[in-house]
Structures are given as C-alpha cells and as structure tokens.
Amino acid sequence: MLTIIDKYILKKYLTTFGVMLGLFAPIGIVIDVSEKINKMIENKIPVVDILIYYYHFTIYFTNLLFPIFLFLSVIWFTSKLANDTEIIAILSSGISFTRFLRPFIIGASIVSIIILLMGFFIVPKSSEGFNNFRYTYLRGDGKQAMRGESTDVFRQISNDEFIYVNSFDVASKTAYNFTYEKFTKDKLAYKISASRIQWNPKTKRYTLYDYVKRTVGGLDDKIEKLDKKEAKFNFDLEDLTPVVYIAETLSLVKLNRFIEKEKKRGSSNVNVYLVVLYKKYSIPVSAFILTIIAVSVSSMKRRGGMGLSLAIGIAVAFSFVFFDKIFGTLAEKSSFPPLLAVWFPNIIFGILAIILLRNAKE
Structure with missing residues (x-):
C-alpha cells in the first residue's frame, strides 16, 4: 500500500517530468523551425505536412533526450524537497533512505514501461514520419525536394541477386x-533497369517505368523494352530504404525479422540495426539508474542550494548522453560488440549509482 508520503513524492515525480517535457519540447520545435524555415518556404511545403512533421518531431525529440529530461526533473523536485527540509523531516520520522526511494522507483517503473512501449510501437512510426519529411523536402538543393536525397542504396538480396537504387522516397x-x-x-544471366520503381501495397507487386531487361546470350544479348511493367521481386520495400534510418522506422517484430534477414545475407550494416534494437531495452533501464543518481545527488541540503544540484545534474545527464552516443557510434563503425556498446553507459552509471546511494545512506 502506498502511504501519503509515497503518493506525494510519486505525484511530484510524474508531474515534474511531464512539465519538463512540456517546457523543452516547444523549445526544440522553435529551434528546429528557425533552422528549417527558409527551406520550408523555398520548397512551398504544405502546412498540413509541416504540422504532421512536428507531431512526429515532438515524439522523436523527447524519446531521444528522455534521459536528460528525466534526470533534470528528478534533480529539480528532489532538491526543492531538500531545501524545504522535507527530506530531513521524512528521514527523521524513522523512514530509512531505502524506504524513501520506493516512490521514486515506482515512478521510474511507470516511466520506463511507457518508454519501452513507445520504443516498440510509437517511436518507429514517428521516426518514419520525421525522416520521410527530411528526405522528401529538406535534403539537397530543393530541385530533388519531392524525390529525396541521393542515397545510393546497394544490396545483395541473395547469393546471386543484387539491387541498386540512386534515391528513395x-x-x-x-x-x-x-x-x-x-x-x-x-556469370551475369540478366539485368533489369528502370528509371523508377514503385511499390503497390494492394497488389504486392512493383511497377517499373522505362523498363529494360538485357538477357545475356552466348553470341548476342536479348533486350526487352517497355514503358511500364509490373513485376514481383525477391526483396522487400525496406531493402530500398536508405541505411541511415531504416531500423528506426521498424516495430520490434519487424526489426527482429529484418535483422535476421540481414544476417543471412551477410550485410555489413547489421551492427547499425543491432544498436537500434538493443537501445529499445537499454533506455528504459536507464530510468532507474538516473533516478537513483538524481535522488542521491540532490537529497541532501547543500550550501549552493538547488543551483549546485542542477549543475551537477546537467553535467551527469549530458555525460550519460555523450557516452551513449560515443559507444553507439563505435559499435556502428567498428567491430566493437553492439550489445556491450549499448549497455556500457548503463553499466558505468549503474556503478556510479550504487556508490552515490551508499554515500547518501551514510
């Protein structure tokens, strides 16, 4: 059963986190608008598309910086409790520091479950909408605005089949x-080329425009040309998507299937996809670690007041994000194990959390 104190702290935990998201999300939107407003005007982007983009941007942005928002919110309201001597009163009543942590852990559990479910189902859709907008409207010099930027996707889809596209919308x-x-x-048996190829979800087939098929013969080649042709190929739509963000747009089930398929093909980009997969599990766990660190750092009344606690909190939060980005990139660009790279920040800061918690108890 939750006591009055538990409910009070839990309410503070969740409301402060919500307020922090509500404050920083508009700031992120304003900064993004200021950077992209010129291209939006030049490319005459419809207002509806812009509004949809910023809906996806908000989810993408908050998920990306979730550790910072959570950490700062816990630091903020815990420091306020300490400065108002509320924590001293709670601990003086006979409640242990471990018991005092219970509502914080409950709050971290609620937030981590929400982040976990969002990472499985909601964030991939928002990531797709966010990246689609950028690749459709904002990349290049504006002449390719409706086509997307040149991405040069080259894939081996089986032992004897290869595909290539210059750009993908x-x-x-x-x-x-x-x-x-x-x-x-x-030996090359035949080669098919087209100025563009479009996927039809209803027929589950591809439509090729300016279709040319060259079949290699013993003495001469056979050439077939058509303005338009429907065909079925042994590759999925995802195989045409630029590597830079394909994994971010897939739900958990689709991402697992995609990774297995890429492993069988011997793709060199498997580590990129594994980093995205493992982060879906590691980010929710960081909610507990950062909560414990934040409470341990800010639960004592300091001479510097809330300002000092916030300064320490900002330093720790940005250090966490820094380690997360560095090791994620290291796994993508080298042979460093993706699982270790993704979980390394949690391991390091988990040890830090244990040390700080012991000191706080004393």
Missing part, C-alpha cells in the same frame, strides 16, 4: 534509377 514508396542483376554460376 518513402512517402510515395518510389525508388529512382533502379538496377537488378541476376547471376548464374558467377
């Missing part, structure tokens, strides 16, 4: 400058 499910090569016993 996720919104219209269209790839440009498409090439498909089929080999038989290490």
